Amino acid sequence: MNRLRKIATIFALSLLAMFTVAFHNDRLLFIVPDGWPAPVYDFSKNELTQEKVELGRKIFYDPILSGNNTVSCENCHSPYTAFTHVDHALSHGIEDRIGTRNSPALMNLAWQSSFMRDGAINHLDMQALAPISSHTEMDSDISDVVKKLSAHDEYPKLFAAVYGRGEITGEKILKSLSAFMLTLISGSSRYDSVGRGLTSYTTQENNGYQIFKRSCSTCHVEPLFTNDQFMNNGLPADSALADLGRYNVTKNPADFLKFKVPTLRNIEFSFPYMHDGRFRNLSQVLNHYTTGIVQSISLAEQLQYPIRLTSNEKVDLTAFLLTLTDKSFLFNPRFVAPRRPTR
Amino acid sequence: MRNLFAIVFAVCMAHAKATANDSEIVLNIRCVYGEHQIDLSRGPFQANDELQTQIDVLRFYLSDIQLLQNDSIVYREPNSFHLVDASLTGSMRILVDKFNMNGGKSGKAPFNKIRFSVGIDSATNVGGAMAGDLDPTRGMYWTWQSGYINVKLEGKSKKSSAAAHDFQLHLGGYAEPNNSLQIVMIRTKEVNNVTIELDVKKFIDAVNMGENHHVMSPSLFAVLLSKFFADAFSVKSQ
Structure with missing residues (x-):
């Protein structure tokens, strides 16, 4: 009986510890700075976890998103220049094709209700579809990206760790990218x-x-x-x-x-x-x-x-x-x- | 042993889901061009009429399916989003479980009207990334400007003044004044095996393709075409 109680206590304590760590990590992932309004992004449909943010970060920096595997999000959104394309009036993408606009800086995206200079995109999740498909940016297609990630050495395991078993889908890729981008908060100037x-x-x-x-x-x-x-x-x-x-x-x-x-x-x-x-x-x-x-x-x-x-x-x-x-x-x-x- | 039982149970359940039985209502979607059935699973459809109409792509969303007895809803399908594709026969059949219906336990499942939307509602359009038939990999989402494509119809017709008589109609748009979502309500006498028919000929006859053979973005014209498309649905008795 005593032993049973001991096991139960250890079990309960370890559960508690797990929850504390999870809670602690998730809190660190997204903190609304003091005095800021509530974010626009609906986190209930895309809960942030450490693994999901890391997966999104890996995808963000991976040129696998582009048609010929040469251009990643970083090409036009470099972290050291507030995630924009420094030194170029008009941003260029795959094979140095020139677009028609300067890439916007990425930060505090959870508070933004529309995206692109003209607001053509209505939700952070759907934003990445535009550069992936654009002829001058990545010249690929979300279905092609799904195929390439599914055939990759690491991605299927990483997606399974975040979303459980099942195929890699467009939804999972987009939500992972959102998870990473949501953490890009600048409020410590x-x-x-x-x-x-x-x-x-x-x-x-x-x-x-x-x-x-x-x-x-x-x-x-x-x-x-x-x-x-x-x-x-x-x-x-x-x-x-x-x-x-x-x-x-x-x-x-x-x-x-x-x-x-x-x-x-x-x-x-x-x-x-x-x-x-x-x-x-x-x-x-x-x-x-x-x-x-x-x-x-x-x-x-x-x-x-x-x-x-x-x-x-x-x-x-x-x-x-x-x-x-x-x-x-x-x-x-x-x-x-x-x-x-x-x- | 318990595992084995679980597997057998799961297989039985999966089987029950995939095939219709007495407890289910089958909604068949049948796409026709006048008298002729459109089946794109083996290639384009070719009509032998004076317009020489050819259909290469026919895909559309049916959503928010409801069954009504007069004016009261007896069943409203939860999470109701179906991508119907004339090249995939499996997408042309929708099953409704009678036991989820008001009064369905009697096995009678009384209803005399079917209501559904053609397209995707605006709340879903602004709700971020979605799974299943709503996943953007299904080719029914615009990338350069957010929004679902409610209807895709591509092919050739002598009505079209474009090169090679091509036409390419991508109908969508969720924001006013270009909201192209359409609600269809049709009466039915059949209650077990209902065939909802879409007559593409009726739609093409209504469209002026002399000027508008390529529609690729939300507009008032896309709204008008969406109304014509919705008007082409009817229920056929078997």
């Missing part, structure tokens, strides 16, 4: 530390913050630094690209030349800027807002009158924008390519 009372701005940064709140924050809403909406910010249309933005999706003339308001977090590293990467540095961006706005019927209400900034104010605003750099995000070892097969 100097701006955040100031907000949490851990440090304070320099006078210059504080001046910049006041200018930001006065002139930029209705579209680049704190704390995510985007309102997740589509706006026409007065860029002259590029006749070669003829990109009409949100209009292409809705066919509504009111959406003419509107593009998703991007987050400003990690802006120091996510150059070049705008949907077509036309500005190489922040000073070009600020000059656009002060003297470059082109009037049109769909121009954002907030930009109907030019933003006036002295050159000193531009320097101060830039100093503030640099406080949005989050080194713990940019150099997070859990976000970079896995070195060896993950188990």
